[in-house]
Amino acid sequence: MFSRKQNSQASVSSDMANKQKRYEVLVLALHTDIFRYACWLVKNKTVAEDIVQETFLRAWKSLDSLKDEKAAKSWLITILRRENARRFERKQFDLVDIDDVSVIDDQLSNEVEIEHRELRAVMGSLSEEYREPLMLQIIFGYSGDEIAEQLDLNKNTVMTRLFRARNQVKEALEKANVNRGRENG
Amino acid sequence: MDELEFRRTLYADPNCNDERVLAAINDDPKKQEFHKELKQLDKSMQLASQVKVPDDLVHKLILRQTMQSHRASKVRNRIQLAMAASVAFVVGVSFTMWQQHNLLNIADQAIAHVYQEGSYALEAQNNVSLQQVNAKLAQFGGEFTEELGQVYYASICDFDNVRSLHLVMQGENGKVSVFVIPHDDAHNAKSEAYARGYQSQAMDAQRASIVVVGEEGANIQGVKEQLKRKIHFSA
Incomplete structure (x- = not known):
């Protein structure tokens, strides 16, 4: 009887160790992309960090329901989007624009940095329905089909939104160029 | 594939693998240029999107979950103990009552x-x-x-x-x-x-x-x- 108890305890703790390992692999592999996506979703780094923490906590609690590691990315994105929606149920925050946020390319040349800052401002100014599929494509390299599935949308709708998103980005950049040309000239 | 459809398709996905799109790009230097431009834009957006991740985020994520599971296991142990105790209690009380009442x-x-x-x-x-x-x-x-x-x-x-x-x-x-x-x-x-x-x-x-x-x-x-x-x- 005692030996049986010990065995079951041992298997419980080895289950726990397995879970812990799976979780850590998940965090290490995906937290960067998930955090960046959250930043673009909520356009505020502090809020994004909170949501990411909530997301991974939920992921930990229901890790057993994740059967296929390949589905981990879309599973986490789903949790993240739900957490974000929950935040809106609670309270609407004042959000700081993404272009105030420091980014990884600190070391880049001034010119490129200015260009990226401009680009971030443009991307941040897209409405959410355009920004979300675009960022899924840019950050996670999702295909149209995958985005459609993730956002629960028709593929044609997704493709149209992606088209409009890039179209708006291009137009905004061209307009900025013209303006800058005018100011410079 | 007409010009409009071509543009729409590439705008939606610059890395599109559609054969007709690829053929159109091959046939037309202008379209090649357009494709290159779009890919460049994507590359820039990709770089621009790379928000710096806080250094301690990984540790926070792993630490929080460790604390959470520690707390959960403590609560679980308490619940198990409480359940075992109440089952034992109920069995004891009902056995005594059964004995007294049944005879x-x-x-x-x-x-x-x-x-x-x-x-x-x-x-x-x-x-x-x-x-x-x-x-x-x-x-x-x-x-x-x-x-x-x-x-x-x-x-x-x-x-x-x-x-x-x-x-x-x-x-x-x-x-x-x-x-x-x-x-x-x-x-x-x-x-x-x-x-x-x-x-x-x-x-x-x-x-x-x-x-x-x-x-x-x-x-x-x-x-x-x-x-x-x-x-x-x-x-």
Whole structure:
């Protein structure tokens, strides 16, 4: 009887160790992309960090329901989007624009940095329905089909939104160029 | 593929692998240029999107979950302990109650029987012979091996839905009622009772329980001993 108890305890703790390992692999592999996506979703780094923490906590609690590691990315994105929606149920925050946020390319040349800052401002100014599929494509390299599935949308709708998103980005950049040309000239 | 469709498709996905799109790009240097431009834009957006991740985020994510699971396991242990304790408690209490409730107090039952019956048996004045008593007792596999003294009444009767032998006989001071009831685990064969001016004691006699009921003050013990000595059950 005692030996049986010990065995079951041992298997419980080895289950726990397995879970812990799976979780850590998940965090290490995906937290960067998930955090960046959250930043673009909520356009505020502090809020994004909170949501990411909530997301991974939920992921930990229901890790057993994740059967296929390949589905981990879309599973986490789903949790993240739900957490974000929950935040809106609670309270609407004042959000700081993404272009105030420091980014990884600190070391880049001034010119490129200015260009990226401009680009971030443009991307941040897209409405959410355009920004979300675009960022899924840019950050996670999702295909149209995958985005459609993730956002629960028709593929044609997704493709149209992606088209409009890039179209708006291009137009905004061209307009900025013209303006800058005018100011410079 | 016309120009508009081409542009729309590439705008939606610059890395599109559609054969018609790729063919169109191959055929037309202008489209090649357009494709390159779009890819460059994607590259820039990709770089621009790379928000710096806080250095401690990984540790926070892993630490928080460790604390959470630690807390959860502590709570789980407490819950398990509490559940085990309450199950043990309920089992203990219900077992005790079951024991107390389940055993029929046949001494009580016998007084109730005598009381309900009233004078019918107690005032009977028949002179029942030992043979007659034994003839009835034979149903239960027993017999009295010696004379019992004066027996006024002997009859098979219903004792709480069990067929039993009801005797009324002369005790040392006054009549006593005697019930011979087939043995049953649900009977408490050691019960005693006092009620309504009667006292009653039960005892175990091999294959039966015997209950003696007399008026208060009667020598029940003596009757019990006498009966125990004289009754005999075939194995």
